[in-house]
Amino acid sequence: MAKAFTSNNTLVKQSSQGDALLAAHHVSLIYDDAHNKNNYALDNISIELHAAERLCILGANGSGKSTLASVLCGLLAPDTGDVRLLGEQVCQNGKIDLEAYRRARRGIGLVFQNPGDQIVTSVVAEDVAFGPENLGVPSDEIAARVERELHRVALDAYADADPRRLSGGQQQRVAIAGALAMEPQAIIFDEPGALLDVRGRRSILHVMDRLRDAGVAVAHITHYMEEALGADRVVVLDHGKIALEGTPAEIFSQKNNLAALGLEWPFAARLARKLRERGLPIPWVSTDKELLAELGKLKSISVASPAKNSTTVPQAASVLAAQQLSFSYTPQHKALENITITIPAGSRVSIVGQTGSGKSTLLRLLCALELPDEGKILIYGQDSASGGQGRRGRAWRAKLRSRVGYVMQRPERQLFANTVAEDIAFGPSNQGLSVQEVQKRVEEAIEICGLQDKRTASPFELSGGQQRLCAIAGVLATKPKVLVLDEPTAGLDPHGRQELYRLLSLLNAQGVTIVQVTHSINDAANSQIVYVLNQSHLLAASTPQEIFCRANQQELRSCGLGLPLALQWAIKLEEAGFIQADELGQPLTIDELADSLASKYVAKEAHDGSQN
Amino acid sequence: MAVKISLRQYISGDSWLHHLDPRSKLCCGLIFVIAAFTVVTLEQLILALTCTTAILISSKISPRAVLRSIHPALALLAILGLFNLFFIKTGTVLLTLGSAHITSHGVWAAILYPTRFAIALVVGSLTTLTTTPTAIADAFDSLLSPLSHIGLPGHEIAMVLALMLRFIPTLIDDVQTISEAQESRGAALSSGKMGLRIQAVTALLVALFASALRHANNLSRALDARCYEGNAQRTHLHPLRFQHHDLICAILTCSFVAALIYLA
Numbered sequence: 070m071a072k073a074f075t076s077n078n079t080l081v082k083q084s085s086q087g088d089a090l091l092a093a094h095h096v097s098l099i100y101d102d103a104h105n106k107n108n109y110a111l112d113n114i115s116i117e118l119h120a121a122e123r124l125c126i127l128g129a130n131g132s133g134k135s136t137l138a139s140v141l142c143g144l145l146a147p148d149t150g151d152v153r154l155l156g157e158q159v160c161q162n163g164k165i166d167l168e169a170y171r172r173a174r175r176g177i178g179l180v181f182q183n184p185g186d187q188i189v190t191s192v193v194a195e196d197v198a199f200g201p202e203n204l205g206v207p208s209d210e211i212a213a214r215v216e217r218e219l220h221r222v223a224l225d226a227y228a229d230a231d232p233r234r235l236s237g238g239q240q241q242r243v244a245i246a247g248a249l250a251m252e253p254q255a256i257i258f259d260e261p262g263a264l265l266d267v268r269g270r271r272s273i274l275h276v277m278d279r280l281r282d283a284g285v286a287v288a289h290i291t292h293y294m295e296e297a298l299g300a301d302r303v304v305v306l307d308h309g310k311i312a313l314e315g316t317p318a319e320i321f322s323q324k325n326n327l328a329a330l331g332l333e334w335p336f337a338a339r340l341a342r343k344l345r346e347r348g349l350p351i352p353w354v355s356t357d358k359e360l361l362a363e364l365g366k367l368k369s370i371s372v373a374s375p376a377k378n379s380t381t382v383p384q385a386a387s388v389l390a391a392q393q394l395s396f397s398y399t400p401q402h403k404a405l406e407n408i409t410i411t412i413p414a415g416s417r418v419s420i421v422g423q424t425g426s427g428k429s430t431l432l433r434l435l436c437a438l439e440l441p442d443e444g445k446i447l448i449y450g451q452d453s454a455s456g457g458q459g460r461r462g463r464a465w466r467a468k469l470r471s472r473v474g475y476v477m478q479r480p481e482r483q484l485f486a487n488t489v490a491e492d493i494a495f496g497p498s499n500q501g502l503s504v505q506e507v508q509k510r511v512e513e514a515i516e517i518c519g520l521q522d523k524r525t526a527s528p529f530e531l532s533g534g535q536q537r538l539c540a541i542a543g544v545l546a547t548k549p550k551v552l553v554l555d556e557p558t559a560g561l562d563p564h565g566r567q568e569l570y571r572l573l574s575l576l577n578a579q580g581v582t583i584v585q586v587t588h589s590i591n592d593a594a595n596s597q598i599v600y601v602l603n604q605s606h607l608l609a610a611s612t613p614q615e616i617f618c619r620a621n622q623q624e625l626r627s628c629g630l631g632l633p634l635a636l637q638w639a640i641k642l643e644e645a646g647f648i649q650a651d652e653l654g655q656p657l658t659i660d661e662l663a664d665s666l667a668s669k670y671v672a673k674e675a676h677d678g679s680q681n
Numbered sequence: 682m683a684v685k686i687s688l689r690q691y692i693s694g695d696s697w698l699h700h701l702d703p704r705s706k707l708c709c710g711l712i713f714v715i716a717a718f719t720v721v722t723l724e725q726l727i728l729a730l731t732c733t734t735a736i737l738i739s740s741k742i743s744p745r746a747v748l749r750s751i752h753p754a755l756a757l758l759a760i761l762g763l764f765n766l767f768f769i770k771t772g773t774v775l776l777t778l779g780s781a782h783i784t785s786h787g788v789w790a791a792i793l794y795p796t797r798f799a800i801a802l803v804v805g806s807l808t809t810l811t812t813t814p815t816a817i818a819d820a821f822d823s824l825l826s827p828l829s830h831i832g833l834p835g836h837e838i839a840m841v842l843a844l845m846l847r848f849i850p851t852l853i854d855d856v857q858t859i860s861e862a863q864e865s866r867g868a869a870l871s872s873g874k875m876g877l878r879i880q881a882v883t884a885l886l887v888a889l890f891a892s893a894l895r896h897a898n899n900l901s902r903a904l905d906a907r908c909y910e911g912n913a914q915r916t917h918l919h920p921l922r923f924q925h926h927d928l929i930c931a932i933l934t935c936s937f938v939a940a941l942i943y944l945a
Contacts, residue, residue: 144905171910179906186899189907190815190847191691198918199815200907211918229693233850247907438861463871467864475865482855483862485887495884499867499877529891547866 089117089153090255090286091141091177096150096160098136098309110136111147112309118255123277123287125297125317128306129331130532130562134290137306138181138259141288143174155254175204178248178256182263182560184240185233193235193243194219194228200251211250218246222276236424238269245276255286263292263560264479266424266588268629274299292562294321294335298356305330321355333563336634336659343663349670357638361645367670369648382612383597385413387447388551388582389435389473394444396434404430406605407444412598414550417573417583419593419613422602423629428586429478431602432555435584436475437466448473471500474549478556480540484528489520489539492528496547514542518572534565541572552576554585558592590617594633594657603628613657635662691813697926698740698811703820705927709934710808714801716938724944726796732937733800740807750810751802758795765790809846818843819921836911848896855892860885 098111110133118124118141128134139145143154152160154173159166181187190196194215201211219225222242227235232243241261248256258277262270274296281287281301289300297303303320305313307330313320321327321335328334334342337360344351349367354360389412396405405427412418412435422428433439434446437453446453448469456465477483486492493514497507515521518538523531528539537557544552557573558566570592577583585592593599594613601609601616608628609616617625617632619640625631632640639653639662652669656662693699698706717729737744748755765787772786809817821839828835860870868881 139902142906144902171908174905175908177906179902181899181902183899185851186896187903189844189900189903191813192693192815195813195815195918199909202915202917203908203910205914205916208916208918208920211916215918231691231693251907433861436865438865467867470865471867473865475862477858477862477865480862482892483859483888485884485891495863495868496866499869499881543866 091118096147125300132306133309178253181259347667390447419596426602474544476554481536514546518542696741703816762791814843814847
């Protein structure tokens with residue numbers, strides 16, 4: 070796969086050498102903040118994007134990716150350097166030609182992270198038409214383009230729909246159709262999948278590949294390494310500089326650099342490392358294909374299927390429970406129907422399901438933020454509705470809520486105070502604790518979230534990952550025994566995700582019950598109980614081992630989910646004929662997979678060392 | 682729930698009201714609303730109510746959706762009605778409740794003023810419910826274009842108005858999610874001591890303001906990326922064109938006004 074892309078890449082380079090569609094040479098961009106003068110958002114960067122090329126831009130939060138995207142699509146001019154967009158010299162040595170910028174922008178599209186903020190009107194077709202209207206395209210031509218682009222992103226049926234009623238993935242496809250209707254020669258995707266589920270991200274990658282094949286230059290900024298593997302070329306940014314540049318294979322062979330640059334290794338590379346740690350002679354690899362080839366060089370011995378991991382649901386007193394719960398926002402449509410779940414104390418629970426399946430609604434009911442239409446919500450055995458609707462009910466629910474820590478989607482939106490410490494103190498001081506006690510709680514929360522050196526910083530100046538931790542610290546300071554999180558890792562970079570996993574495991578080890586709604590099947594595989602919601606109903610409730618098994622693959626896929634990567638890999642090995650069915654058991658995490666592989670394969674040297 | 686604010690939003694449909702040119706819709710709607718406020722006699726009120734009902738039915742918008750978009754104001758109208766009922770002292774006394782006298786003028790005022798207001802609200806919300814934000818922007822754009830000739834930013838004002846309509850629901854969602862998050866941290870938004878309440882509302886407002894700025898930032902990036910320049914060079918997917926039903930609508934509106942004057 071990597072080879073094919075390399076050759077394709079050289080072909081593109083030859084055909085368009087010297088006439089890159091978008092080119093920035095030695096550009097720097099400086100911004101000032103409260104503490105430091107002369108921060109470089111971009112520091113002497115040179116980059117080119119050619120027709121029919123998919124360039125992937127990687128880098129940690131704050132490395133300058135989005136700034137670079139703005140420069141490349143002509144929305145931001147650098148302080149120094151040259152920029153040439155679609156043949157227009159828009160910026161020469163820092164001197165800006167506004168007219169040239171205007172002309173160039175007409176041929177460059179941009180799609181960014183938040184789907185809602187890119188949609189300017191209330192009808193899908195009219196939103197797609199907005200760009201061409203601004204370009205002065207004749208009406209009948211606009212109508213044709215709208216139809217064509219909605220078809221391209223598979224939203225033909227939604228032309229008259231209200232974008233707000235669509236899922237995040239569909240909204241993002243509306244935004245893409247809107248950009249494409251302007252018939253851009255180049256299009257820039259700035260983390261388009263950060264807030265989407267697996268299916269949403271997959272469909273966007275699909276659209277990108279087809280655009281590239283149609284000759285459009287595509288630049289794609291992402292935090293997901295697996296998405297970069299399919300690019301023609303990858304650029305890694307670090308503190309405003311280009312740290313690495315090359316084909317995906319070249320980039321991901323820089324094994325030692327990746328972590329320092331805030332990047333994650335691709336799954337195959339991580340698995341190879343785990344296997345090395347278990348004594349198998351497997352070199353660094355970055356793609357699935359290479360790892361398969363390496364495994365093929367090893368000698369396998371036949372082993373019995375490993376014993377199944379314990380698949381019992383933890384038994385403990387229930388802290389949260391829903392009984393025959395139904396709820397609807399509008400009379401026509403039930404958001405939840407007949408849901409019964411139990412969350413035992415100290416457990417780690419995941420609620421999964423595709424967008425619109427009712428996951429977030431269920432969380433809000435479990436936190437007594439909403440009352441059920443039918444059935445009951447029990448919080449520590451207390452009925453959330455027993456106070457009724459009035460003033461007494463509000464006080465009752467407030468009391469129940471104080472025992473459950475609720476972390477909403479993108480909780481950094483709740484930050485408000487001047488300093489991190491003040492923001493974290495908001496919860497405990499609302500509880501009417503003494504000043505000393507509040508102080509103590511704030512310190513503990515800062516400590517556990519690793520924000521020690523940010524105490525007096527403004528929450529608005531933190532990086533995305535730190536903002537999320539700060540918001541969670543604000544909830545932890547109220548000392549909840551149950552923590553309920555809605556998509557806690559959405560939009561975070563790999564480092565932020567790692568920090569969050571560390572925090573959740575630590576809290577769970579301290580006895581805090583963790584309930585999370587997640588898009589990530591790999592996260593769900595790490596929990597003790599998984600609830601699967603589909604179209605307002607509870608589809609399954611069991612251990613991850615029972616739910617994420619081969620027999621359920623088809624059904625999981627039909628409701629927008631899938632199997633964890635480790636199990637997908639095991640299946641891939643079986644299908645490639647490496648391994649008999651079931652020899653690997655049912656690995657759900659990368660460690661389990663590595664363990665079974667290590668018992669299955671032995672190094673050739675060790676087995677028949679005499680011949681070497 | 683701390684706040685539950687209704688959404689005043691476009692509802693797609695296929696009625697004559699949906700197909701009306703937004704310029705004639707806005708102008709006729711405005712004339713109708715102003716005329717409704719001049720209603721003083723019973724005959725006029727019956728005429729205005731009949732016309733409003735006719736518009737409501739023919740718009741094929743469910744009365745419930747209209748009610749949802751205006752119900753916060755209706756509570757206010759009910760209070761207004763009660764005030765009139767108890768505090769107007771002129772006219773013949775119909776009923777005495779303790780120290781309060783209910784008079785014939787009071788009863789009439791208690792019916793007339795809220796009803797007039799309700800008519801204006803229903804017609805106004807039908808206008809926005811059947812017009813997309815871009816269509817409203819286009820209409821304003823066209824109606825305000827004389828301003829551009831004297832150097833005022835007519836196009837930009839129109840776009841700002843349209844985007845405001847588009848983003849009201851988004852901001853309402855933000856209010857809801859942020860206040861829920863703060864309430865989960867014990868913020869006293871809907872109950873509790875005054876001091877704590879003020880603290881809670883401040884926290885909510887700051888977070889909301891930051892959120893609105895974020896939306897504004899993203900939106901300006903989106904508008905730039907899609908080459909919105911706010912000038913008359915724009916074309917339209919559905920170009921504004923007066924058609925015969927716009928003429929009919931104008932004639933009907935004029936007849937309504939004439940009838941009101943006749944009945945005065």
